[in-house]
Amino acid sequence: MTSTGQTKRPGRPRGTSDARERILASARELFARNGIDNTSIRSIAAGAGVDSALVHHYFGTKQQLFVAAIDIPIDPMTVLVPLRDTPVEELGHILPSILLPLWDSEMGASLVATMRSLLAGSDVSLIRSFFQDVIIAEVAPRVDNPPGTGRLRVEFVASQLVGIVMARYIIAIEPFASLPAVQIAATIGPTLQRYLTGDLPGL
Structure with missing residues (x-):
């Protein structure tokens, strides 16, 4: 009162x-x-x-x-939450099939512009924190076999996905930049899955 x-x-x-x-x-x-x-x-x-x-x-x-x-235009949990219901043996195939159509969309253009700005500026540590504390923390425990390898497995996947963003959207290498998203997803899916659940040299 x-x-x-x-x-x-x-x-x-x-x-x-x-x-x-x-x-x-x-x-x-x-x-x-x-x-x-x-x-x-x-x-x-x-x-x-x-x-x-x-x-x-x-x-x-x-x-x-x-x-x-x-300043990214989408909550990353929009992508990560559906992955929680995806069997581990399908993660590598599902992830690019979700991400590539998103990156190809109008919202994705803003995402790519944000990444370009962060990489060109002084906020690389924010991208690192995003991968370490959001992406890796979400996925690594599910693929930690043998124990202690989960984090590195997800980092291999991240390196592949960042490379695709660079080649397809930032550098725009042709004909890769114009390939259908479904074709790229089908091509890299097995590689991502191997990173997540397959045998890796030295691990």
């Missing part, structure tokens, strides 16, 4: 007009320095000079804040 006897209406936490940008700046710095897992909402809020509740108000979860911080 307020002093006038009226119930105070709930609203958004107080913050200055530039609070959102300060939160993003703090998040980029801390995510780049410490990674996602070792960065807390509280530390981001402290760096921005705001209350933690304001961070949640603007961005929701820590992962949603990370997506906003690296």
